[in-house]
Amino acid sequence: MNKKIRLLLVDDEEEFVKTLAERLELRGFKTLIALNGGEALEILETEEVDIIILDLKMPGISGLDLLRTIRHEKNNIPVILLTGHGETKDGIQGMKLGAFEYLMKPIEIDMLLQKIGEAYEEKHL
């Protein structure tokens, strides 16, 4: 990658999100971490983000709510949804709200990398 792709990871599970961030950093991505919806919105206001990786199930503002808010602000950043819950309904709703992809936890890093690549490509088409 010429330029480091900037990823925003939003997940309330700190151990998970930090480890994932470290792994992605090792693969040459720039990562930002938000442990809840509020933090994510703050980061989005100040930082430039290429792709958001968003957990659907979070206390407070849920992943879907956050996605709605982001889309409401006409922000077209690709969003890859993650969830521990295999609810097809939530997934489909997320897709309807304009998410790029839907992955179930535990994720395979290669699959995530592939989706990130696809999302980035689409954004820069």
Add this chain to the structure above:
Amino acid sequence: MNLIKKLKNLFTFNPDVEGEIRYKILKRNLVAIMLTVTFTPLLIMAFINYIEFKKTMFKEIISPMHAIVAKAKHSMELFLAERLAILNFVSKAYSYEELSRPEKLIEVFSAMKSELRGFVDIGVIDHHGIQINYVGPYDLMRKDYSQQSWFQEVIIKGSYVSDVFMGYRKFPHMVIAVENSLKSGTSWILRATIDTDLLNSILQSMSLDQEGDAFLINKDGVLQTPSKYYGSVLNKIPFKIPPISYQPTVTEIEDNSGNVFFMTYVYLAHPNLILILSKPYHGVLRAWTALKSEILALFIGGTFLIIFVVIKVTDIFVTKLKESDEKREAAFRELQHHHKLSSLGRLAAGVAHEINNPLAIINEKAGLILDLLPNLPKHQYNNKLETLTKEIVKSVKRCKNITHRLLGFAKRIDVQLEKIDINDLIKEVLTFIEKEALYKNIDLQLDLDESVPTIISDRGQLQQVFLNILNNAFDAISEGGIVEIKSEHKDHNFIAVSIKDNGHGMDEETIKHIFEPFFTTKKIYGTGLGMPITYGIIKKLGGDIQVKSEVGKGTIFTVYIPIKSSTISQ
């Protein structure tokens, strides 16, 4: 206490008793109660009817006999009274001298005969008992009656009526006589013989039926008129003479041959005779016996009918009750089972969800170790460490499969029905996979029938179904494959959605097992639950699923969904 409990049980149908025996007891009790309730009044009514009918019947039989006897008594008394009166009149109207003249007596006698039938002869007797004048068929002129008892009686009493007797005339007759006196005080007597055949004809005129017998007897039990059963005149009757009664009286008699008769009798004041009307008992009672057997037949017929109906109705009732009990129990069991499954499902979902998060952490940590390992300085354990960590990642993957299976199981349990436009639903599912199609270069062809009606079904479960089938189709085809999705309105109960791919297809063996749990062709990552779950969902929603496949050519899955899903759960 015990009795009260028993009675209570009789009406509450033994709620304490369980199983088949309960219905037997219930049936027995119902039959007993219904039979008691129906038979008690029936028996009472039958008994009262029997008594009343009997009374009425006897009244019906006796009162005409009474009437006949009373009328006959009156006729007979009148018969004699008339003849006695005319004799008396003649003795008063004509003088002894006049009547002593044969031609005068002939004239008077013919006048009497023309007025009243039955006179046989007439004679005038002087105070010595000598018949001084006679008109009649016999040669009785100058006959001396002075030694006969009736002569004395008529002198004393003024009139005389004899019993019936044959005498030398050789036919039943009776004698009446009246006394009169000359101015000198000397008595003379006018005597006439009456043919008692006329009495007989009065008896005959009593409207008797074939079995009836009417006759006259005197005080000594000697027949004065012929009897059907006891022979001709002057025979003695073979039974005891009934006690004196001047009112018609009914009694039962048994003659010497043992025949029982129903007898109505009356004593006549004049002549001194007894009028008897008798009917054989069996004849009198024939009508009653017939009625009795009719009542009995009706009673027995009614009894059988009631028993039949009671048993039949009870049987139907108890069978229905049993069926509905069984249905209710089955429904209850099913509900219980469903609840159990439902809570089990929720528990499974909870566990799956809770485990999933730490699993994701383990996955990432192990992944990070793997990421970092190549950067470590060379060490003899480096390879070992890598192998171990990969084992961790592999185990995590297995756990992931397990939690997904649990979630799938949980999701299958509850059905939530809502209005669904199947074409919209298909499009929704497609948004979920069209990216994959794009990258796999799969051509998705839609042939959606816009006239398909809205269905009532479970949205989430149907999404799962189509997602499963589409995933299978995607797995089956290589780059550049085609997947056709078609919806159509089958009939007024079903719509159909078919998903056709031009992938590798399946052999017959695979098709046979495709809906069996844990059967998978995806050696590494398949759970073997996708198709069974799909099948289970469709069955639960009241639909059906069909597979047609040919190796090398492709597969068609056709899903039939009812327009209105029932909520029957498995």
